[in-house]
Amino acid sequence: MKLYKELAEWWPLLSPHTEYEEEAHLFLKIIQQYHPQVKEALEFGSGGGSNAFYLKKHFSMTLTDLSAEMLEISRKLNPDCPHMQGDMRTLTVDRQFDLVFIHDAITYFTDKADLLAIIKNAKKHLKPDGLLFIMPDEYTETFEPRTNHGGIDKDGRGMRYLEWSYDSDPDDQMLETEYAYVMRDRDGQITHEHDSMKGGLFSMPEWEELLAEAGFQAHFERVVFSDDPGSFFGIAATQVS
Ligand SMILES: C[S@@+](CC[C@H](N)C(=O)[O-])C[C@H]1O[C@@H](n2cnc3c(N)ncnc32)[C@H](O)[C@@H]1O
Structure with missing residues (x-):
């Protein structure tokens, strides 16, 4: 999308980080429910780094994104976080983390094989008791125009x-x-x-199946935003094998 390349300098005016404070805290609550001891987190598709701006107050965040332009925006907001360019399907950070976090960037994948590659790559970056938290925008069951x-x-x-x-x-x-x-x-x-x-646009059972194939158990957690209580669910994926 142009938004993540030539228009990236406009991102902070389109989606200011201050609009992410509530959601970052709602995500944090779920993360801590499944892993109370997160110290080091890795984010795939961290974009402008808006969620990270709030999450980094609770644990260290390593931020990764495909777009060099978006990483540049995030570096200005999060100069204290390491940033790295890479595709979440394939990137390698030579460390393991307590948490891998993927927010709305997961929406850009329309192919199950890509989702499986991302989930497996997340697993590769997790400590044995680490948590994968994914926040898809939509599911087949919840989608409304x-x-x-x-x-x-x-x-x-x-x-x-x-x-x-x-x-x-x-x-x-x-x-x-x-x-x-x-x-x-x-x-x-x-x-x-x-x-x-x-x-x-994938169903909850499809997510469950993909996560199980990579050795995770999916727990769907409702997220209620005050300005849009709709039907939103995060997936806390714990490792079973
Ligand atoms: C909506 S932005 C993310 C904003 C982020 N949730 C935040 O808190 O600021 C979506 C990001 O996904 C990134 N993205 C798209 N495909 C990607 C891929 N294959 N690997 C890594 N990042 C990707 C885009 O470059 C873009 O920065």
Whole structure:
């Protein structure tokens, strides 16, 4: 997506880190319920590092992402965290962690073979009692077409976006999302851009099966956001083999 490359400098205006405080604490509660002793965590697809900004107050965070531009944004917000560029399916950090955390970046995978590669790569980076926590945006069971908008003004610049998600074919395990962006620069110049993405849409039993294949037991935990109590579930995956 353009948002993670040429438009990455606008990310802090589209999705300011302050909007992640509540969710980071809700995720932390689940993480601590399954692993009260997390000291070192690794995040796959950490993007702008917004969740990490809050989670790093509780344990160390090593942040990884495919996009060099997004890592640059995150380094400004989290100069105290190690950052590394890599694809979550294949990257190798030569250490093991108490927690591997994957937030909304998991949505970009529409193929089960990719999800399995990611889950196995997470396992490779976990200590024997380590926890994998995944927070998919949607499941087949919970998906509803949705329209969001947002964005803020900051330091003389402004950005607004409209996000529209729908499922054009209920049989293809994919959802479609269209994004419209409007950016206003310091000199008042307005630019319009757009992005399209396809995301994975898998059922809870499918997640359970993939995790079991890699030696995890999946525990689905409801996450209730105050501004959108909808139906959101994180997966705390504990190791069984
Ligand atoms: C919505 S952002 C993540 C924001 C993050 N949850 C936060 O707290 O700031 C999604 C990120 O997924 C990353 N991504 C997409 N495919 C990836 C892959 N194969 N490996 C690693 N990161 C990936 C993108 O580069 C992007 O930065």
